[in-house]
Amino acid sequence: MFKKIKGQDRVIEMLEKAIEGRRVAQAYLFSGPKGVGKFTTALYFAMALNCRNEKKRRPCGECASCKKFLHFNHLDFSYLFPIPNMELKDDGTVGNPKFLKEYEAYLTNKKETPWKEFFFTTNSEIRRDSIRVLQNRLGMGTHEAIYRVCILEDADSMNNNTANAFLKTLEEPPANTVIILTTTQPERLLPTILSRCQEIHFHPINKSIIQEILQTEFMADANLASSLAKLVNGNLELAISLLDKSDSEARELAFKIVELIGLEKEEEFLNLLGTFKTGRNSAFMVELIANLSLLLSDVIMLKNHPEEVVIPANEEIYQKYYMINPSADDILIDVLPQLESMNQQARGKVNPQLIVIEIYNRITRRLYQG
Ligand SMILES: [Zn+2]
Numbered sequence: 001m002f003k004k005i006k007g008q009d010r011v012i013e014m015l016e017k018a019i020e021g022r023r024v025a026q027a028y029l030f031s032g033p034k035g036v037g038k039f040t041t042a043l044y045f046a047m048a049l050n051c052r053n054e055k056k057r058r059p060c061g062e063c064a065s066c067k068k069f070l071h072f073n074h075l076d077f078s079y080l081f082p083i084p085n086m087e088l089k090d091d092g093t094v095g096n097p098k099f100l101k102e103y104e105a106y107l108t109n110k111k112e113t114p115w116k117e118f119f120f121t122t123n124s125e126i127r128r129d130s131i132r133v134l135q136n137r138l139g140m141g142t143h144e145a146i147y148r149v150c151i152l153e154d155a156d157s158m159n160n161n162t163a164n165a166f167l168k169t170l171e172e173p174p175a176n177t178v179i180i181l182t183t184t185q186p187e188r189l190l191p192t193i194l195s196r197c198q199e200i201h202f203h204p205i206n207k208s209i210i211q212e213i214l215q216t217e218f219m220a221d222a223n224l225a226s227s228l229a230k231l232v233n234g235n236l237e238l239a240i241s242l243l244d245k246s247d248s249e250a251r252e253l254a255f256k257i258v259e260l261i262g263l264e265k266e267e268e269f270l271n272l273l274g275t276f277k278t279g280r281n282s283a284f285m286v287e288l289i290a291n292l293s294l295l296l297s298d299v300i301m302l303k304n305h306p307e308e309v310v311i312p313a314n315e316e317i318y319q320k321y322y323m324i325n326p327s328a329d330d331i332l333i334d335v336l337p338q339l340e341s342m343n344q345q346a347r348g349k350v351n352p353q354l355i356v357i358e359i360y361n362r363i364t365r366r367l368y369q370g
Helices: 009-020 038-050 064-070 097-112 128-139 160-171 207-216 222-231 236-243 249-262 266-276 282-304 312-324 328-346 352-369
Strands: 027-031 077-080 148-152 177-183 198-201
Touching: 009 038, 009 198, 027 038, 038 064, 038 148, 038 177, 077 128, 128 148, 128 160, 207 222, 207 236, 222 236, 222 282, 236 282, 249 266, 249 282, 249 312, 249 352, 266 352, 282 312, 282 328, 282 352, 312 328, 312 352, 328 352
Parallel strands: 027 177, 027 198, 077 148, 148 177
Antiparallel strands: none
16 A cells, blocks of 8 residues: 555655564654655554555555554554644543534545645644543553554644643653654754654655646646646645645635736725635645646636646636736746745745735736736
8 A cells, every 4th residue: 555655655665664674663753845645654654564464565455454544443543633622531532512523524534535635613733632632542551453553643733731741652652652743844843852753754746746646546637737746846635636626715715816816806805805814724825825826827828828728717817817918927927936935935824814915916016017
C-alpha cells in the first residue's frame, strides 16, 4: 500500500528500513507542507508495523489488522487532531455533544476523501482533555497490536500547557508504542518536544508527478492537470480538491469574486466580504486563492490560447475583463505572482477579509484605470 503514496519514496524507504532493521523510533515528527501525504504515510506506517501478512509487502491493506487501522477502529490506535471543545471526560466520552456531528463528519471525511479540507465551525486545537484521555489509554495494556500507534495531527495546535502535559508521555514513552506527530510548522513546537522526536521531512510533490496523478487516477484532462500542477506548489491534496469542484465552497466564492470584478459590482463585493468575517481558516484561504489563480489564468488563456481554457462555462464572464480593459491579460500576468505570495501569507495568521480586499483592489485598480 505504500505504493499509493506518491512523491515521497525517500521517506517511505527510510521507514521500511526502520521496520526491517527493528530500529523503529519511539517518536517521530513528520514535518513538511500541507497536502503532501504526512497523515497517510503515518497511517500506513502504523499498519506496516502491525501487518500480519507474511507474503506481501507491508502494509498489505487486507489483513484484519490493516483493515482495522484503515477504519480507524483498531483498539491500539489513537488518533488526535484539532477539535472544538467537547469537554471530554477521562474515559473519552463526550461531555458536550454540540460538536459531535462535526467530529464524526471530520472522521468520515478523513477516511473517505482525505484530500478534502474539513472545517469545524469554531476554533479547534489538540486539547488538554484529549491528551489526558490518550494518557489514560496508554496507561492500560496493549490489546492486540505489535506496536501501539498514536498519531497527533497538527501537533503545533497544542497550546503550551497541553504541550507540556504531552511532554510527559514523550519523556517516559510506554513500551511498544510509536508516537507520530505531524506538523506544517515545526518551529512552533516546544524545543523539548522537538528534541525527543526523530524528524522526517516531507518535500512538496513534484509538478510532473501531480499532473500524472490527476490524469491517471482522477481522469483530469491534460490542460487542467497541467494548470493545477503549476498552481498548487507541490500540494497534491489541494490539486485534487480543486479538481473535485462538485461541492467546493472555495471554488464558488472564487468564481463569485471573479464575476463581481468582471461586472464591476463593487457594492455586491462589499456585501460578500461579510462572509469572510468568521469561520475562514488559513487552509480555506489557501484553497480560495488557488481557485482564484486558476480562474484568472483562464481569463489570460481566453485571449491567447482559448483551446486551453480550463472551465469554458465561465467564458462569458472572462470576456467582460477584456471589455473593461483590452490588456486585461497583461495585467493579470502581473497580478498572478502577487497572488502566489499572498497564498504564502495566508498560511500564517492573517485576517481573511483583508486578504480578499487586497486581492480585489490589486486587480480592479489596474483593470478599471489601466
Ligand atoms: Zn496487513
